[in-house]
Amino acid sequence: MRHEISAVVLDLSATGIGIVRSLKEKGIKVYAFDIKGKYEIGKTRHATCGICPNPVSEKEKLLHFLTNFGKSFNNKPVLYAGSDDFVHFISKHRSILFRYYRFLLPVHSLVESVLDKTLTYELAIKHNIPCPKTLAIHDETQLEQIINEVTFPCILKPVQSADFRKRIDHNLYKKAIMIEQASELRKEYLIYRPFGELMLQELVPGDEECIYSVKTLFDEQMNLTGMWMNQKIHQFPPVFGSSAMVISKRDEEVIQKAVSFLSELKFKGLAITEFKRDQRDGELKFIEINARIGLTQRLSTAVGVNLAYLYYLLLTDQNPSPVTSQKEGVKWVYLVRDFISFVQNRRNGKMTIANWLKGLSGKKVEALFAWNDPLPFIRSFISHLRNLWWRR
Known part of the structure; x- marks a missing residue:
């Protein structure tokens, strides 16, 4: 295989670090960029790292930055996005960025639909995919109109998570809020509404181990080039959060639903499709789609389906x-x-501590730790513990 074409990774979180290391192991030259705070924590010796403008608040500056950087290559590099903010930015400016980079995304309207949770669930309903009942709340008047229709407990969550997270104080941010009764819903809605549009969602019963994630790569003609999946074990924070521990586990029913749905949508490129098994009846309920490589890229390599590398080979016509x-x-x-x-x-x-230690047993990979590149792990560990201390 040929590896002379470089790669550019936009993200220096654990997701971006996973992409960088997967490519570096193949001998590919990698450049990685992120906003200042994330760069300072995630900069890695396996890439030439730097600070870039914010994809949400500095769009024009970032476009100028990437355009100028792209011009420095004789052969267009492969471009990776490690966060939804960067995915949206690349998709929105694709006509310009295509001149300087190689990447593969579904049509922009589809990218926007999966970033807006209400539109995502409309897609699922349109394609007869079972999903939790969802209601968008546009204002307090509408909340009062629908509050008697709500079944408690339910979940209050932002419609556009990435945009919401940028606006809100990080100590206040929650991916989703469990609501037990109407008075609590009114109170929480008033607290969180100033930071973005909110929606109510049916609570699908079941713990973290009921959640499955299918990672896929479809080529331009919608041929399945790569696919693997995992089951969640723990989340951060607990109940509603991103993966803290997962295990590679294949479930043919989950795979069939994910691959079929993505095929109908013509969702080319990379995707993460998540389902949760409803403990009431065993039915799989659709949760979300992300148009990128996921947080668990290091596991992708460990299980033998290196999606970051397959994407590179695909985009370099190999x-x-x-x-x-x-x-x-x-x-x-x-x-x-x-x-x-x-x-x-x-x-x-x-x-209990015994339960936790038992969970750490067995064959595993760590999201960030590497003997030949320990600093991203150390800096992330310190940052997380510092944030935990300030929240006490």
């Missing part, structure tokens, strides 16, 4: 053979996040 079988039972753990989740679960009487 026609990779499809890879859709995986190693089973390999764990991925984001240790500092898993530890913080354990602390919170222990306080609530939901986990």
